[in-house]
Amino acid sequence: MTEQLWCLSACELAEGIRKQRFSCEAVMVSVTARMAAHNPRLNAVVDDYTEEALAEAREADRVLASGAEVGELHGVPITIKSNIDVAGKRTPNGLPHFADLIATEDSPVVSNLKKAGAIIIGRTNTPELSMRMTTDNPLHGRTLNPWEENASPGGSSGGASSAAAAGFGPIHHGNDIGGSLRFPAFNCGLATIKPSFGRVPAYLPSAPAERGMLAQLMSVQGVICREVRDVRLGTRIIAQSDPRDPFWMPVPFDGWPQEAEPLRVGVTTETYGHPIHPEIKAAVERVADFLTDAGYAVEPISTPSVDDA
Known part of the structure; x- marks a missing residue:
């Protein structure tokens, strides 16, 4: 079954790992093998963390075997767009000038995903400053659409959409101001949602100053997935609180209790x-x-x- 684990949703992988139907390592071997086979052509993942991810997966299996309580995404492979911070890793945002910009701490989305037990297998491509609707830059080059190489995977989260469609794990982080989650998802036949302002905490520790007010009010973090239920799960995980974002709002994920009238x-x-x-x-x-x-x-x-x- 190892060969087919990459096909499964995050919900299926998380449940299978918790019930020990298969190991975190088996999942990681399947997904990273899929990535190794197809990413050289697609250029969706520009920083490959396979070796670290396999080591983390083996440790995740040991934790599970010990009987310890684990998070909802324990052992589930994910990717992070290369424009937010992962501690100890670079945050180039498509720019050669930032090729060696190393983050000292995680952005809130990354922190929340790690707390849930997810394992990062790599960073996905984005256009320069994540400001175009196709995904190409002078640092990493062009990302291709897995369905049709002559069609764009969209942007700016085109690396995430290409990776999701190609089967490089079930949950892929992205962000959106004017369509950077929605357009790539549409181009690659995937599912996403642009969360409301204040729903998901955002902060970029490596930035020398806070973003302008327009970007703060319009830019949101989210996920691109092959299945709607994974979008729901991933969004709920990344929407957990973080004190570094004063705009984050402590509202129930499922909304306030409804009146008798239908929505x-x-x-x-x-x-x-x-x-x-x-x-x-x-x-x-x-x-x-x-x-x-x-x-x-x-x-x-x-x-x-x-x-x-």
């Missing part, structure tokens, strides 16, 4: 003159039907025009 959901397929493929429109309508069947109050809405904005 309202607005649905639109308007594109204001821009073509929309019939399959995409049909998919949105299917989702609306699913939500209606699940008890939500689904209503058609009109959204402001992007052109007017």
